[in-house]
Amino acid sequence: MKSQVNPEMDAKAVNVLKALVMDATRKANSGHPGGPMSSADMTYILFKDFLRFDPSNPNWFNRDRFILSAGHESSLLYGLLHFCDYLSVEDLKGFRQFGSRTPGHPEIEIPGVEVTTGPLGQGFAMGVGEAVAEALLRNKLGKDVQDHYSYVLASDGDFQEPIALGAASLAGLWGLGKLIVMYDKNDVQLAGPTSRCDCIDYVKVFEGMCWQVLEINGHNHEEIREAVKKAQLDPRPTLIIGHTVMAKGTATREGDHETHGAPLPPEEIAATKEKWGLDPQADFQVPEDVLVHFRSEFGEYEATAAQWHRQLVQRIESDADFEALWKQVSEPRSGLSFELPEFEDGSSVATRKAWGACLNAITDQLPLLAGGSADLDPSNQTAKFRETVGVFCKDDHSKRNLSFGVREFPMAAILNGMAAHGGVVPFGATFLVFSDYERNALRMSALQKLPVLHVFTHDSFYVGEDGPTHQPIEHASSLRLIPDLNVFRPADAYETRACLEMAIKEDEHPSCLLLTRQGLPVLAPASFPSVVDGPSKGGYILKDAEGEAEITIIASGSEVSLALDTAAQLAPRKVRVVSVPCMDIFDAQSDEYKKSVLGNGLRVAVEAGASGLWYKYTGLDGIVFGLDHFGASAPAGELAKEYGFTPENLTRIITEKLG
CATH class of the missing domain: 3.40.50.970 (Thiamin diphosphate (ThDP)-binding fold, Pyr/PP domains)
Incomplete structure (x- = not known):
């Protein structure tokens, strides 16, 4: 006292x-x-x-x-x-x-x-x-x-x-x-x-x-x-x-x-x-x-704080390891640097697994990264992180994995408190369909400009056999409606890497990573050079036509590979494929840039989820192919055919529109 x-x-x-x-x-x-x-x-x-x-x-x-x-x-x-x-x-x-x-x-x-x-x-x-x-x-x-x-x-x-x-x-x-x-x-x-x-x-x-x-x-x-x-x-x-x-x-x-x-x-x-x-x-x-x-x-209060500052300076000047750690604690996260893994060109990798590989790579590079999963460690790809850093518990507060149990809403709000405190890089993971449980805490993340990383795997009807209760339909669009919340839906392992880096280096916006359960073709820089810097703009030209494009297919996440396959089937028509991993960041770009990306031809948007938000890119004269009904319990491949998420069906829709 x-x-x-x-x-x-x-x-x-x-x-x-x-x-x-x-x-x-x-x-x-x-x-x-x-x-x-x-x-x-x-x-x-x-x-x-x-x-x-x-x-x-x-x-x-x-x-x-x-x-x-x-x-x-x-x-x-x-x-x-x-x-x-x-x-x-x-x-x-x-x-x-x-x-x-x-x-x-x-x-x-x-x-x-x-x-x-x-x-x-x-x-x-x-x-x-x-x-x-x-x-x-x-x-x-x-x-x-x-x-x-x-x-x-x-x-x-x-x-x-x-x-x-x-x-x-x-x-x-x-x-x-x-x-x-x-x-x-x-x-x-x-x-x-x-x-x-x-x-x-x-x-x-x-x-x-x-x-x-x-x-x-x-x-x-x-x-x-x-x-x-x-x-x-x-x-x-x-x-x-x-x-x-x-x-x-x-x-x-x-x-x-x-x-x-x-x-x-x-x-x-x-x-x-x-x-x-x-x-x-x-x-x-x-x-x-x-x-x-x-x-x-x-x-006396001010004297106590001043003495603390003097001791801190002495620690910094006498201990190089402490100085490096203190920089991570006290300086803006935009200045962080770390190495992320490469992925094999031509391979197929689920974006949740790409996230897991990236998490494992930065675990030691970021000693103040802390978080965990809502009882979905293997599914969310956080099990290796848990094994590496240990479980935070009453007997050892130095461990960095937080085992939240099936408590999605408390998890998200606790992460907000960690970010508000400062000095740590907090993250939490669960299935995308359970983001509904977290929603008000996600809103509070954005309202407070807290750079929390919210990881959501199993991101569409491709969840498959678990059925409609576990298949997100409206969730991506719902999250995108929250102001100042960066919602990333990466198309492959390299976009996942880029989106994660942006989220980690963010100082003011919380980020959501929406990730697939199913494997997706790796869009390696050797074949798709724009995948390196393009995601930083939120939306970019992944593959362009020779000359002015007659058709622009706009997609996010797992539907980017569908767009590429559809573009191949539409040949010899001139087709541009645009990837939009983050609508919020893309919308913040200049009108000139957005028009240069979207092109002047027929605009077609495709996403395995609610369709409404995509009309801002296609206009009423374009095509939006989405999913505006609940899914069903069946293997993912069967659902894709049933709901028309195939290059053959999308090609047919575009061809009929061009008539």
Whole structure:
């Protein structure tokens, strides 16, 4: 614990903090005052007495992380960030307004906000990811460089989202002792008491998942302090259940579920301020003595951070191996360099196997690459990675394979937390059809500009005998609709290699690799020179016609080889084949470049999935050949014939169009 206790000033500071919550939500005529007021005591004591940070640098690498999983309580966090001198009173007055630094839910771009939270439960899972990254880096870099706690404030609603329990089970299994979750258990939510929809005994559940569980009065400052101190000493993650009262301290509205999502009336705010000894007519009042009290040790905080920086410089100057590792931790990923494997011209390689070969090649070259599969290690080609780097577990946090089990949504959110922490290169793998389970976390990856690698194998009806439940149809198009998410569907082993390199070197966009189960012809550079640099444009001319093309066949993934075969059958017509491994990147190119690639002739797009998005390239006068219905259980070859994904059928369709 950092400071001397002053109960009177702490009580005053908490009341000032809660008054800021009331004023911000009232001025915005929008927001959630009840929850922040029940959480205020626990979060204030955490920030005042335990949280280690640098007041002059909110991005100090070895700071403690605080994640507000109950993102609707943002006004509470913003008040605390004002106490920390990261936000101004004017910022607080702009709560929920366009362009302000105080949006309705915390966003990662704001100083002092570690992750963007909104959908309940994900902040909890991202907190687990933050703790995973800390544990990995502490073992790689040493405790003198990386040694901090990850704190999470969660609400009743967070725990009702299954993602929280899924992530919690992994945190307990992995022994993340530097993860401390404070549960504001006020037993009230938007629709009324939680007893209407929840009977879980969270003490038994979390103890059963290998957590330390502590129950306290969430408004008693001494109990809060003792619980945090005890949590810091236990090798298990800790859940501190703070029994609290919704809208604690208000004049007449304590325990009222309607305070969850609506500002308090002006007369209630005035009466409450008067009850606390504050000016009932003054808004956004922050007495100087409160700030002096809260900031009394800021000088020591800055000195601690400065000493850390001096020690870091000494390590860098005296240890060349550490210097190289620190560069990978601290510098943009776009500067990474690594070697990837070659593939045999004329051979047939599934793109999932090409990914596996590339993963095995970079395992040692990127010592901070960490991740795993959702219980599909052999199918996702991550088994060799697991065997090489070992399984991350409570007894050894230096291992880099994360065995997520059948927990796709928690996996994706944990990866987001790892990326938000920084210093590691996180990836996760499962089947493409299960991307639906991950979708909201994928969206949160993109929203936060987190460069997570999401690997999805078994990418179309070519999955075959597993049938329609496991055959992705709409999934590629669905993922492409998420802004700022690079969705790669490579045509062969070399495009897979190129797409993976782009994803690894990406600093701001998450990436999805959509990979085949079935083998595809290798498009070696000797035969297709453009495969080396073309994927960097998102779409490119793979094989051109002699002279101006009469037909341009546009495809991605497994259908690129179909396009090449169809072009051969259409001879002597002049046919260009265009590969589009990433629509997002191709769409970002200049109009001049896109027109030069797509050509002036008949445009034909083909993909073994939903057809709608491809019309932006073909126009209404072109042809889009896709699959807009569910598949069936049968061998892949039979399905290809049944659904017309053969060069003979595509040739027929094009020929009839040209008529």
